[in-house]
Amino acid sequence: MDTADLTQTDDAGAGYAATYFTATMAAGPRCAPLQFDLDVDVCVVGAGLAGLTAAREIARRGRSVAVLEGGRIAGGASGRNIGLVMPGFAQDPRRIVARAGLERARVLWRLSEAGVDYIRDTIAEAGLADAALSGGGFLSVSKIDDAQTVERTAHFLRTTFGVDCEAWPTERVRAHLKSSHYFQAIHFRDAFHIHPLNYALGLARLAEEAGVRIFENTPALAMDPVGVRKRIQTPHARVRAGAVVLAGGVHLGGLMPALSQTLVPATRYVVATAPLGAQVADAIDFAGGIGDGVFADSHYRLAGDRLIWSGGLTVREANARRVGRRLRRDIGRIFPQLGKVEIESAWAGTFGYAVHRMPQVGEMVPGVWIASGFGQHGLNTTAMAGNILARAIVEGSRTWLAFEPFELIWAGGSAGRLVARLQNLLLGGQERMAARLSRRRERVKSRYDMEDAQRAQRLWAQIATEPSTGEPLPAGVGAASAPAAAEAGAPPMQPGGTAA
Ligand SMILES: Cc1cc2nc3c(=O)[nH]c(=O)nc-3n(C[C@H](O)[C@H](O)[C@H](O)COP(=O)(O)OP(=O)(O)OC[C@H]3O[C@@H](n4cnc5c(N)ncnc54)[C@H](O)[C@@H]3O)c2cc1C
Numbered sequence: 001m002d003t004a005d006l007t008q009t010d011d012a013g014a015g016y017a018a019t020y021f022t023a024t025m026a027a028g029p030r031c032a033p034l035q036f037d038l039d040v041d042v043c044v045v046g047a048g049l050a051g052l053t054a055a056r057e058i059a060r061r062g063r064s065v066a067v068l069e070g071g072r073i074a075g076g077a078s079g080r081n082i083g084l085v086m087p088g089f090a091q092d093p094r095r096i097v098a099r100a101g102l103e104r105a106r107v108l109w110r111l112s113e114a115g116v117d118y119i120r121d122t123i124a125e126a127g128l129a130d131a132a133l134s135g136g137g138f139l140s141v142s143k144i145d146d147a148q149t150v151e152r153t154a155h156f157l158r159t160t161f162g163v164d165c166e167a168w169p170t171e172r173v174r175a176h177l178k179s180s181h182y183f184q185a186i187h188f189r190d191a192f193h194i195h196p197l198n199y200a201l202g203l204a205r206l207a208e209e210a211g212v213r214i215f216e217n218t219p220a221l222a223m224d225p226v227g228v229r230k231r232i233q234t235p236h237a238r239v240r241a242g243a244v245v246l247a248g249g250v251h252l253g254g255l256m257p258a259l260s261q262t263l264v265p266a267t268r269y270v271v272a273t274a275p276l277g278a279q280v281a282d283a284i285d286f287a288g289g290i291g292d293g294v295f296a297d298s299h300y301r302l303a304g305d306r307l308i309w310s311g312g313l314t315v316r317e318a319n320a321r322r323v324g325r326r327l328r329r330d331i332g333r334i335f336p337q338l339g340k341v342e343i344e345s346a347w348a349g350t351f352g353y354a355v356h357r358m359p360q361v362g363e364m365v366p367g368v369w370i371a372s373g374f375g376q377h378g379l380n381t382t383a384m385a386g387n388i389l390a391r392a393i394v395e396g397s398r399t400w401l402a403f404e405p406f407e408l409i410w411a412g413g414s415a416g417r418l419v420a421r422l423q424n425l426l427l428g429g430q431e432r433m434a435a436r437l438s439r440r441r442e443r444v445k446s447r448y449d450m451e452d453a454q455r456a457q458r459l460w461a462q463i464a465t466e467p468s469t470g471e472p473l474p475a476g477v478g479a480a481s482a483p484a485a486a487e488a489g490a491p492p493m494q495p496g497g498t499a500a
Pocket residue numbers: 045046047048049050051068069070071072073074075076077078079080081082083084085086218219220221247248249250251252253255267268269270299310348349350351371372373374375376377378379380382
């Protein structure tokens with residue numbers, strides 16, 4: 001790294017990883033660990049976005065709620081992601097239709113959109129200015145030159161789910177993202193991005209205002225799920241609750257090992273550059289979020305004139321600074337005009353995904369609920385799940401049954417992790433190869449275009465200097481070649497066929 005990581009200078013950031021988001025965090029609740037036994041209607045394990053949303057919505061419906069958080073509020077993926085909010089799930093929508101059927105897939109998609117609306121409305125209604133909501137949409141860019149697939153995908157999303165999206169041709173993409181690596185794209189107009197940590201801290205404040213009691217540095221160590229009152233053991237005290245929401249994600253670990261084994265952990269890496277100044281516009285002239293492929297991809301956006309760039313995916317957490325150096329090379333490869341960017345902070349975050357890449361939402365045994373497995377598409381889906389579970393627990397809503405086709409499946413323990421790694425390598429490799437082929441095709445094509453243009457220019461020069469014989473031009477020269485000649489710098493044709 002060129003500069004030291006951003007460091008926390010005040011106590012508010014203690015216990016958080018040093019990231020761009022903690023360096024710019026708003027004041028949030030500072031909650032003491034649980035030191036006394038407690039009886040509540042609902043105990044939520046985990047103060048990430050899923051747990052916080054569920055807790056707030058349950059309390060708003062009049063129930064007493066305690067949240068147990070092993071570390072700090074949103075200290076995990078919820079406070080470390082890059083804040084892109086858009087509808088949908090980690091799974092490809094076509095596969096959702098294939099597995100769940102068209103009608104159910106439409107219901108699921110609407111639920112995922114409701115998650116987007118919840119975030120937008122909460123920020124607006126509660127005046128969470130620190131969450132820094134910015135519009136501009138989301139541009140899903142193809143590194144493979146395949147206009148037909150991009151248009152077909154956009155058409156599918158519009159006609160199947162009513163998504164407000166539009167296919168962009170390569171020229172339009174490159175007018176905004178000045179990179180020869182990029183071809184066509186789909187623009188999702190309603191997407192936006194936020195400061196994820198400040199949103200989570202705002203949500204925690206709203207939860208407390210609704211009556212939720214949050215206990216930080218309080219891991220749930222063991223649970224007795226049998227009986228009407230569930231018992232949860234923490235280091236210094238015990239909680240008894242009528243219902244439990246397990247929202248610990250991939251970190252739930254020892255509390256329910258069988259449940260943890262239904263998730264494959266994946267660690268993703270992020271770098272924040274130093275301010276890039278006006279030169280950033282030479283590379284990126286787009287206010288929204290950007291993603292450039294499903295595997296081996298990069299997701300990024302601007303925060304002022306800094307670039308927040310995420311990439312890399314490992315099954316075991318690697319050194320974030322080392323991976324950060326690779327991300328800097330990725331930035332340089334995609335946008336060489338930025339030169340060698342200076343990285344101010346680099347960090348990692350871990351999320352979990354199920355074998356079917358859909359969230360785990362529902363009741364496992366009477367009174368024990370789960371909200372987990374959101375993968376890399378967790379902002380809208382955690383909001384969605386928190387609301388679904390609150391309605392289920394308090395009002396008996398059965399909306400969660402929409403997720404029935406995506407049951408808990410053992411992810412295969414360490415063998416499953418190996419399979420996931422191989423899959424990522426294989427699929428990432430295929431995509432990278434297709435992207436390389438697209439760029440090579442484009443280079444070859446532009447060489448031919450250049451040769452055509454040069455041939456035309458030579459002919460043009462020959463014709464212009466030779467005395468006119470009154471004979472017709474050779475076939476193929478003239479109308480077709482003139483624009484190419486003009487592009488190559490030949491004088492433009494004037495009406496009447498004379499050079500200016
Ligand atoms: C680098 C990165 C970039 C991402 N970018 C995006 C993006 O742009 N858009 C998007 O939609 N999604 C993104 N995601 C995914 C998204 O961040 C996650 O899916 C989402 O935050 C998961 O939220 P969660 O509440 O389920 O889990 P977490 O945020 O992991 O929260 C779980 C909490 O539970 C606590 N916990 C676990 N076990 C226990 C226990 N036994 N007792 C007490 N507490 C416990 C943990 O300490 C943790 O705080 C990204 C993720 C990463 C890592």
